[in-house]
Amino acid sequence: MKLHNIAMNNLRRRKGKVVLLVMGLVVGVAAVVALVATITALEQDVAHKMDEFGANILITPKSESLAMTYGGLNLGGLAFDLKEISQKDLDKIRNIPNAANIRTVSPKIFGVLESGQIKSLVAGVDFDAETSLKKWWKVDGALPEYEDEILAGAEAARRFALKKGSPTRIKGETFHVSGVLESTGSQDDDLLFIAIPVAQKLFNKQGMVGMVEIAALCHNCPIADIVAQISAAIPSAKVTAVQQVVQGRIDTLQNFRRFSLAVAGLVLLVGCMVVFVTMMASVNERTREIGIFSAIGFRKSHIMRIILLEAALVSLVAGIIGYATGMGGARLLVSFLTDHTSHWSMDPYLAAGSIVLAVLLGLLASFYPALAASRMEPSEALRTF
Amino acid sequence: MSYIIADGVRKEFGEGDAKVVAVKRIDMTIEQGQFIAIMGESGAGKSTLLSLLGGLLSPTLGKILIGGVDIYSLNRDKLADFRREYIGFIFQSFQLVPYLSVVENVQLPLAVTHHKESAKLALAVGALERVGLKDKAFRLPNQISGGEQERVAIARAIVNEPPMLFADEPTGNLDSRNSAEVMNLLKRLNSEGQTIVMVTHSNHNALYADCIVHIADGEIGDWQAQKSAEPWKTAVM
Numbered sequence: 001m002k003l004h005n006i007a008m009n010n011l012r013r014r015k016g017k018v019v020l021l022v023m024g025l026v027v028g029v030a031a032v033v034a035l036v037a038t039i040t041a042l043e044q045d046v047a048h049k050m051d052e053f054g055a056n057i058l059i060t061p062k063s064e065s066l067a068m069t070y071g072g073l074n075l076g077g078l079a080f081d082l083k084e085i086s087q088k089d090l091d092k093i094r095n096i097p098n099a100a101n102i103r104t105v106s107p108k109i110f111g112v113l114e115s116g117q118i119k120s121l122v123a124g125v126d127f128d129a130e131t132s133l134k135k136w137w138k139v140d141g142a143l144p145e146y147e148d149e150i151l152a153g154a155e156a157a158r159r160f161a162l163k164k165g166s167p168t169r170i171k172g173e174t175f176h177v178s179g180v181l182e183s184t185g186s187q188d189d190d191l192l193f194i195a196i197p198v199a200q201k202l203f204n205k206q207g208m209v210g211m212v213e214i215a216a217l218c219h220n221c222p223i224a225d226i227v228a229q230i231s232a233a234i235p236s237a238k239v240t241a242v243q244q245v246v247q248g249r250i251d252t253l254q255n256f257r258r259f260s261l262a263v264a265g266l267v268l269l270v271g272c273m274v275v276f277v278t279m280m281a282s283v284n285e286r287t288r289e290i291g292i293f294s295a296i297g298f299r300k301s302h303i304m305r306i307i308l309l310e311a312a313l314v315s316l317v318a319g320i321i322g323y324a325t326g327m328g329g330a331r332l333l334v335s336f337l338t339d340h341t342s343h344w345s346m347d348p349y350l351a352a353g354s355i356v357l358a359v360l361l362g363l364l365a366s367f368y369p370a371l372a373a374s375r376m377e378p379s380e381a382l383r384t385f
Numbered sequence: 386m387s388y389i390i391a392d393g394v395r396k397e398f399g400e401g402d403a404k405v406v407a408v409k410r411i412d413m414t415i416e417q418g419q420f421i422a423i424m425g426e427s428g429a430g431k432s433t434l435l436s437l438l439g440g441l442l443s444p445t446l447g448k449i450l451i452g453g454v455d456i457y458s459l460n461r462d463k464l465a466d467f468r469r470e471y472i473g474f475i476f477q478s479f480q481l482v483p484y485l486s487v488v489e490n491v492q493l494p495l496a497v498t499h500h501k502e503s504a505k506l507a508l509a510v511g512a513l514e515r516v517g518l519k520d521k522a523f524r525l526p527n528q529i530s531g532g533e534q535e536r537v538a539i540a541r542a543i544v545n546e547p548p549m550l551f552a553d554e555p556t557g558n559l560d561s562r563n564s565a566e567v568m569n570l571l572k573r574l575n576s577e578g579q580t581i582v583m584v585t586h587s588n589h590n591a592l593y594a595d596c597i598v599h600i601a602d603g604e605i606g607d608w609q610a611q612k613s614a615e616p617w618k619t620a621v622m
Contacts, residue, residue, distance in 0.1 A: 299462045
């Protein structure tokens with residue numbers, strides 16, 4: 001016979017009260033787990049969707065520039081000492097420490113097409129990388145598959161009177177339009193796109209790239225670190241984070257987290273109150289019994305230990321049930337809120353966290369009732385003496 | 386040999402106009418191995434006196450010495466240890482813990498000691514054997530009769546073999562047959578050397594004691610030493 005036998009027997013005998021106490025805690029823990037799991041899933045979903053919005057890192061050739069003004073007139077700028085980016089350097093991007101965060105590397109090279117009085121910019125791109133980066137592209141026709149095929153931006157097609165299947169000549173070479181981009185409202189509307197190796201050959205820039213757009217998966221990714229790592233890997237290039245996009249993503253994710261913390265705090269408070277009230281009622285009901293314990297020689301610490309042990313056992317069970325219920329709830333909630341299809345598995349940190357949280361909450365809320373019980377005068381508790 | 390000494394003990398409850406003097410002034414001495422019956426009208430202060438003597442209620446004035454120890458000079462935990470080691474309580478209405486079996490109830494005072502589990506069980510079974518309830522060790526309190534519950538309470542009081550037993554109306558809820566059984570049991574324990582202080586309303590039960598202390602208005606009215614009338618022989622007959 002030890003103190004824990006008393007606690008266990010009491011719980012076994014008072015099943016109704018135990019169920020009530022467990023339910024109170026389960027609601028609190030399940031709500032927190034559901035919230036945390038849902039927010040995590042939503043964060044991933046939002047991050048994933050936002051990562052699809054386009055590039056968040058830009059690599060351009062490093063150059064020295066000089067602003068030219070004379071007599072108050074702005075004569076524009078002059079770029080000199082231009083350091084080209086070698087296509088071989090792109091492999092270094094895949095070897096940086098945060099390479100796992102790099103989703104897409106899209107190199108580009110630019111040249112000019114002149115047709116009579118009309119000029120247009122020609123972009124040599126890797127179509128697979130480009131379409132991965134620009135999910136919003138809609139093509140009337142198909143993307144170029146062959147070296148002699150070209151994709152025309154909406155405005156460029158209008159200016160050169162191009163449509164699907166039309167031939168056009170660039171630097172003496174004949175190309176056929178495989179498709180026309182629907183208007184995007186961006187600079188892409190004015191461009192003609194061809195495969196990057198063709199463009200390099202056409203503009204005599206074999207092995208070189210004009211710029212590189214990179215999409216890094218930004219869910220908790222250290223974008224500043226990635227920028228620094230790429231800069232170190234390719235010293236000849238200027239690497240810039242597209243601050244607005246990055247900051248926007250971070251802000252959105254932080255708002256989600258703040259919301260989840262506020263709601264979780266509120267739910268925890270309610271859970272705490274439920275445990276406190278139930279434990280206090282339980283102690284009041286057991287006044288006589290506590291009086292007996294005290295009269296026959298239990299110390300204050302022994303009585304507290306019995307009550308806190310009961311609270312810990314109940315909280316442990318509530319933590320386990322709460323975690324399972326919360327995960328089930330989160331799964332249901334996320335399926336309603338998003339088209340998130342990520343794999344759900346047991347998160348050991350969340351599981352351990354929710355159980356520890358439940359036990360801590362149970363102990364915290366039971367501490368005062370346990371203290372009150374231990375302070376009871378035995379003669380008053382028994383009332384018969 | 387003086388074992389329990391009440392020296393100028395007074396107990397007041399409440400303050401100001403609401404103040405009630407439960408015990409005005411008690412000076413008494415109980416010898417080791419004595420069986421004392423405390424009698425008096427309801428509200429005379431006998432249960433309060435028992436609480437004071439048993440270390441359950443601190444006096445407003447005066448002191449209680451047990452075996453030379455001023456028990457109320459001990460801190461709360463030390464006093465709890467003292468009660469566990471030296472005093473067995475038998476409460477009115479049995480006061481068993483309903484969700485513990487008979488043998489677990491008997492083991493309660495041992496729950497916070499360092500005995501081995503097997504030793505605790507052996508002591509509890511031994512105590513139950515002494516009160517004739519070994520065969521009902523694993524029943525719950527509500528599965529045995531009132532008389533048996535009182536005997537379980539006695540077994541719990543004697544399980545760690547304290548030198549003193551304090552009993553408050555131990556037969557208050559029992560019929561005459563069960564009362565006689567319980568009183569005989571107490572008498573037997575006393576004859577084995579246990580000091581017993583018992584509060585009772587019953588003149589018949591008081592005959593089991595060596596000495597009857599009459600309390601009136603919080604004071605000792607009469608101290609009546611008696612030769613044993615041996616009522617247990619009548620009860621057995």
